[in-house]
Amino acid sequence: MKKTGLICLLVFLLVPTLYTFANGEDEGAATGELTVWCWDPNFNGYSMKQAAAVYTAQNPDATINVVDIPENIEAKIEAGLQAGGVGLPDISLFQDFIIEKFLQNYPGSFVDLKAEGIDYSQFAPYKVGPMSEGESTYGIPFDTGATGFFLRTEVLEAAGLAPEDFYEGMTWAEVIALGEVVKAKTGKALIAYDNTSFDFLRIMVQSTGEQFFRADGTVDYDTPAIKKSLGILKEMNEKGLLYMAEGWNNWIAAYNGVDDVDAAGFINGVWIVGTLKSQPENAGKWMVAPTPRLDGFEKGRNASNNGGSSWYVFSTTKAKTLAVDFLQNTWAGTSPEALDFYNRILKDAGAMGTFLPSREGSNYQAEDAFFYGSQPVFKDFSNWMAQVPVLKYTPNYSAMRIALNNAMQLMYAGDLASVDDVVAAAATEYSQISGN
């Protein structure tokens, strides 16, 4: 009798304590600790830290650690997912082109944020597509990779060209003609091209509104969009209009010098603005023209996209409530603080969000003294972004781009003579490395 009483007392005392322990991390939404992985401390890392500052200012009991993973972040995440979540953060940034592979191969590993109450009608639709499966949507869209044609006006001037020569609606044939003028007058290439990267071809193909994959997810290299784009690259290379850089740093060095450059410009996403501004001496030299278009494509636009990434919450997180609350009130938040934060990261890091209400921010309209003639570049990018044709990725996007990029390298090396050979070589390699 005594014993039973004692046990009852113990249980009575213990249960609430255990209950608190078990729920310790998840109890209040605004307390606890979150870890976030991303890969560029000057860009997405900076932006996430700003978001964290906005949130912790209102919720002082929450701690958010932003960790920079400069190399192989996907391999690290993959190893963590294989190990049932060991060593993974609560939130991580994923490239838009890679997320479908993770959603398909790791079912149940990501928190369905739509079910948690995020309103996706407020985000750019082209970002929401790849992160959705059936009724579920998993990510919080971060930035756009809307592209532009970045040009050094002093090089154009030396070639006797005016900024107006690069205009809305221009085609690649016209660009090649202007490139030949630059080459003849200055000896410089028109475009810095990263030989190890697939980005350039992707930008060209996406601007046509066509795809790398058929509707059923199988790869299709033998299309007019891909072959025409390859043909233009081949022609530009043979005419010496491309400066062949070996990797990312070499590519940046080719156009970002202060006194001299190897190429008059390049084409890439808006996120490169931060890199350009890291050379303040170049203020007033850069202009951004629209992305050139390919002739003969009905859905083609003078706009494309390269890069862009989004935030995802792992289902192994012990602080799901906090993670969702954090994302909801910053990246998907319409409070003045949240919108102001979007406005700030645009100016400071060149991070252009895809949260539609943030478009009203003052920096989206402002003139930017860093650019030639104080061009309001973010206003232009914002307009181009609205026209970007949607690109289909599929889980095999990595294999698709690696196979095609390898074939392109053989084309530049002179080992593959015609565009048809390049397309055939890419198809062969794709079937071998993907097993499809």
Added chain:
Amino acid sequence: MLIQNKYHRYLNRTGWLFIIPALLFYAVFMLYPIFSSLFLVTQKWKGLTREFVGLGNFVRMFHDMIFWKALGHNFLFMFIQIPLMVFLAMIIAVVLNQGIRRFRGVFRTIYFLPCVTSLVAYSVLFRILLQTNGLLNNLMINLRIIPESIAWLNDPFWAKMTIIIALTWRWTGYNMVFFLVGLQNIDGEIYEAAEVDGASKKRQFLSITLPLLVPVILFSLVTSTNGTMQLFDEPNILTNEGGPANATMTAALYIYRQAFVLNSDFGYASALSYVMVLIAGVLAFIQIKVLGDKKS
């Protein structure tokens, strides 16, 4: 008799107790993975999803020319780079040991340094030095050694040369140390006797040094062979993921990419690993035969 039996049983039990920790680690970290991988190779295993495919992964492997090409690169590096490196290591060791008297320690340190530098740091530096408009090309053009820039990283042939040069730079000093030890174990009296008999320096090297260094040469060859079969870092960082266009792809790098870069294909990566194990086994067998004979 009885006491002795008991004593033996006691010894036995203590013996087992001593090896149990090692055995446990072996079972958990070696036996279990080996047996579970036997199961894995029969699966189309992508991420957390699995599907039985029997020998499908091996059928795919036989049609995968990229893998066979990558394996070919392993053997290419093995047959060209290792002899070159071992020869260089031996020459440097002999010169350091007998040729020069001053600054011996300094030179030894200089030659050994590459193999203790950070791999990423040296790969990045090499990338900068070897760019088409990089220091090496500019230097050689200015000295009129080459008429135009060499695409060390962008040309399929020169990229292979880059890997060979980088590997040699990194590991020659490491092997040189073995040769230095080998040289110091050769009795000085042999050379004295040879000198009395009027043997030239060249003759001494060929008839004394070289034969007595054979065990070291074999040791160097064997350890380097293992390293080359597992070659991963240089093609991954220096020539950018086995580029250009798979010209420096190696088997280990390809296996890693199947699992972690392409489409999470762990089943296929396991199947490819089995081929690597088989090759490593054959090579080990040859090595044991060669080394074992010399010892007896």
